[in-house]
Amino acid sequence: MNTKEFKLVVYGISTELGSSPGQVIEPNVTPNFWACKLEHQLFNVFIICSENNEWALLDSYDPTKCELNFIDNEMISKALSSRFGIVLNLKKKLESDFIALPSMSENDIKYWRPKNLGEGIFNWWD
Numbered sequence: 001m002n003t004k005e006f007k008l009v010v011y012g013i014s015t016e017l018g019s020s021p022g023q024v025i026e027p028n029v030t031p032n033f034w035a036c037k038l039e040h041q042l043f044n045v046f047i048i049c050s051e052n053n054e055w056a057l058l059d060s061y062d063p064t065k066c067e068l069n070f071i072d073n074e075m076i077s078k079a080l081s082s083r084f085g086i087v088l089n090l091k092k093k094l095e096s097d098f099i100a101l102p103s104m105s106e107n108d109i110k111y112w113r114p115k116n117l118g119e120g121i122f123n124w125w126d
Contacts, residue, residue, distance in 0.1 A: 001053045006034040009084055010047060014038060016079050025063055027051060030124040035061050038076070045073055052103040054121045055080065056089045066124045070094045094118030 014021040022037035046061040070091040080086040114120040
């Protein structure tokens with residue numbers, strides 16, 4: 001994933017859903033994911049994507065705080081799947097017990113000790 005690809009998905013989905021995208025927040029040293037607010041008459045959510053192309057939704061986002069409240073949205077999920085072939089990680093999966101994915105560093109896992117999968121995928125690890 002890169003910024004250009006993330007914007008392509010966000011703007012494409014915004015057009016399809018009739019929502020307004022906010023400013024794209026790019027990853028730096030931390031956090032390790034892109035974020036953008038989607039405003040719609042039925043919802044206000046943040047769509048996020050990790051450097052490893054893992055996607056999720058949040059109810060709010062502040063890049064200065066290491067807090068993520070994952071949510072599900074069927075309308076966005078269906079649109080991402082049908083238009084881009086993207087499968088959103090669901091809240092239940094992200095809040096489940098942590099399991100290491102191949103893209104995760106063993107050293108980071110040992111040091112940061114993520115509590116759940118969402119924390120392992122979307123994080124502020126340096």
